[in-house]
Amino acid sequence: MYKAKPRSGLLAEIDRNAPLQTEYVEPIAASVRQIRGVLGDTLHSLYLTGDVAQRCAGERADLSLTLVTTRALNVQEFTSLNTVRWRLEQSSDAVKRVEFDVVPFKEVTTLANIFRWGFFIKHCALCIRGDNLADSFGHFEVSWEVSKAMNEDLGVKLKELRKKIAVATKWGAQLDASEDAAKRLIRAAFGLVAYKENRWEQDLNICAEYFNKHYPDKSVEMERLFYLIERKPVKKRAVVALMDSFGQWVQSEYASIDRKIG
Known part of the structure; x- marks a missing residue:
């Protein structure tokens, strides 16, 4: 829930006065x-x-x-x-x-x-x-510098979650780590296109929609990430493979865009 934007092009703050649920x-x-x-x-x-x-x-x-x-x-x-x-x-x-x-x-x-x-x-x-x-x-304003800074710790976070999945002995712990990884990857993927769309989104479905608009060839990976968010049981090997492959692609795409813009 946001307040009205202060002026065109600038993002709004979260409304401080709206009651909490x-x-x-x-x-x-x-x-x-x-x-x-x-x-x-x-x-x-x-x-x-x-x-x-x-x-x-x-x-x-x-x-x-x-x-x-x-x-x-x-x-x-x-x-x-x-x-x-x-x-x-x-x-x-x-x-x-x-x-x-x-x-x-x-x-x-x-x-x-x-x-x-x-x-x-x-x-x-x-x-x-x-x-x-x-x-x-x-x-x-939404900028490439914002997207890059907000996702610069992606590799570190994914490594931590990968370890949690590897040592998990109960479904609950594995599902928690898998869900967290999927959310981070979807938001990081949106960060690749946020500056092009001149908008910042928190809703995962909207993030995925805008990402797929620019990267339709990655729609299958996006669908699989939502499968993890739904907390459906997936074998560790498959979860880790998705995290590794898509995570590495996202990070390499950040580096590629940064070289072009920089």
Whole structure:
């Protein structure tokens, strides 16, 4: 749910005033309380992202939170946050998984990361605690620099998810990692064409639609990614093969476009 765009060509922020979906109000409040309890003044600000922030989540959804901290966290603090994550997941039927992304304040505000964290905080996140860093950034246009920055960690994330799939002994763990990988790949694929379409989308179906418009020869791979999002059981070998082949293609396409534009 977005506010009106500030002017033609610039993206809007998520509406700060629209009410959150009822079933997620208490889990969000609990997350704020418990994260503050662990980090105290080390927490600079806390942001809600994903479908819950967009007010378009279904009856069950992931609770995705970005924690901006005044400094890098230590091992004990990360361990405590893992405990908070587990408690939140157990306390609400509406929450499928809780995801934390922790980033130090200096990393968010450095000019070198403006197309990554500046764009993300301004247009993809909703501040639910602390000083809202979105007010520190102007509105962005969709550009190749934004697409590249928002997907620069794709290779690292896919490697992590590949390991999770490899060691999974239960379907639930494998399906979670496979679904996460598919979502990341679809959004990264959309990033290849976002600057051409001059739009930024969060809805996976819309992302796929615009990607297929420019890359119709990859429609089969896109269909298979949605098969993973539907959480249908697929053998590990097939999931990993899809992640590897399509992931490598997406990354090589980013490099190719970057060479042409740069």
